[in-house]
Amino acid sequence: MSIISEKPDLAFSRPMMGIVLGNTKISTVPGISAAGPTPELTLATSALDGEIIVNGKITSAPVVPVSPTGCATPATLTRAMAELCGLQPFVVNAGLAFPPTYPAIDVYGACGGDPREGDAVPDAEALYLRGKTLGTFLGEHSDFLLLGESVPGGTTTALCVLRALGYTANVSSSHVAHPTSVKEEICAAVTSRIETENITEPIAVVRAAGDPMMAVCAGIAATYPGTLVYAGGTQMLAVAAVVKALGHIPPKLATTVYVRDDENATFEKTAAEIGTTAWFVDPDFGNIGHPGLARYCAGEVKEGAGAGGALWLASMMGHPKAAIWEKIREFMKDYS
């Protein structure tokens, strides 16, 4: 039994799995992000996600990133699936607020700013170019790249960028109680500024309203010669929109059914407008027997740190649902 309903016709022999880490100060606005026990601590989550993804566990801090209600970060799923697939995932530091304690491909960006106050990513163009360099390098050593992200607050920057690029999209959220009104307020302020300043060039939109992850992931898409699949929900969808606006073919996406079925978001509709499609995994966490994972079904977290794509890749690489569940249960023993 598989967690994907149909297996796409994709052939590859040298897969890579990478997660682009970044921060945006927008995650510290109360009510925006569930990726941390408090708004301020959401800034630490992406660096800790990277530690789980690269090292398999966190030793640099006494905590594992959890949501306010105690959901473990989806980075645990990403790492568990990488282990199942026999892959050592890499992470990219696109602009973290706290420096990593493990190896990361660094593009020497900085934590993104609040787009209501000024340019969110002043070095977006440089980060895009560095992403292009990275895409070429990665393409020499792989024929398939699954690329995810961990950016707390990133659905809000995704909303700003999608709207600025002309989409009427609504985005997903890691909260059960969807903080639509806070996001919409922020987005209205940002798109108003973008319209006033007449910003239309895609990387300029990222500079004005996005986050550092977007610039890097768009750059990788511009040069990566193999099959690139974005692992994620509305955040990677916003990057796909940037890639499309730059005149490239937007990558396909892989995410969970929890993102697809989020009634507050417009994932499939927006993907179609961008001209791309997504593959969905149904990990059936409601029945896995783990309270934290069961909450994914109840609308919390839903996706993140490439977890949906990693589950999809494990299935693509031939692992049945039973093996995926077993690996997750084994890995999550330390994260109950």
Added chain:
Amino acid sequence: MSIISEKPDLAFSRPMMGIVLGNTKISTVPGISAAGPTPELTLATSALDGEIIVNGKITSAPVVPVSPTGCATPATLTRAMAELCGLQPFVVNAGLAFPPTYPAIDVYGACGGDPREGDAVPDAEALYLRGKTLGTFLGEHSDFLLLGESVPGGTTTALCVLRALGYTANVSSSHVAHPTSVKEEICAAVTSRIETENITEPIAVVRAAGDPMMAVCAGIAATYPGTLVYAGGTQMLAVAAVVKALGHIPPKLATTVYVRDDENATFEKTAAEIGTTAWFVDPDFGNIGHPGLARYCAGEVKEGAGAGGALWLASMMGHPKAAIWEKIREFMKDYS
């Protein structure tokens, strides 16, 4: 006609070329390093070397690293050979004094300290472990890794580490007038401290007397599953000695005949004592018709930034001397 006299029996299909960048404050001691126009500016050279290696040119500063007499950095040769081989080289930031302006695999080290004043690499153990993580990752995506370094002042830390590990080695230098007495004075002070403190564990020796590059390159050697060749002279030889002392098989080396024939150094003798060997390239720069390169024959620079190994790899990958010279001449037009 080839620049290597015999072609080793090595088979690989997925080669990678990486250069580990770092700094040590010892390079600012007058007379130690020729890798910069002034002792203080040697701290900028490795970051600029990385820019040439990753991007093919320097745009972040108005200068190219040159020796006091105007020799262009050997990083130009490394890049030229990577282009000839169709490889995008990567760099590792093991601990740079100045942050890169291009993508680098970062292990979040720091510029090494002066080993006369205290531990040179306080985080050597962490950097070694991060190098091990990196070796596993790189080994999943390649079957051959050529690994070089750019650490101004690194022949002095190499001398300290080799002596501390019990070798009677003398090391090479990028100066024509070999600064043996300054190096010997530094080394005497450092080995005396190491003896007093009874430091014998190899990574503890690196912590006390080495530089950040050594810890990372030793870690990569500990886990890389394919064929690992160290590209360089006495600096990589010191890392090979660390790897040996850790109980692993030390990698073979590839460097220039200028290092081998340096009468002030004991390259072949020390390599034999460590239990490894080297392959040598003779790029015959005395006849290439470029004044800066001709000086390599007159004893200056000799090697660095993986250049000797890159020339060797180009030859291994089937490029004749004429093609190698042509590529170097073409590339060096901007670095006369």
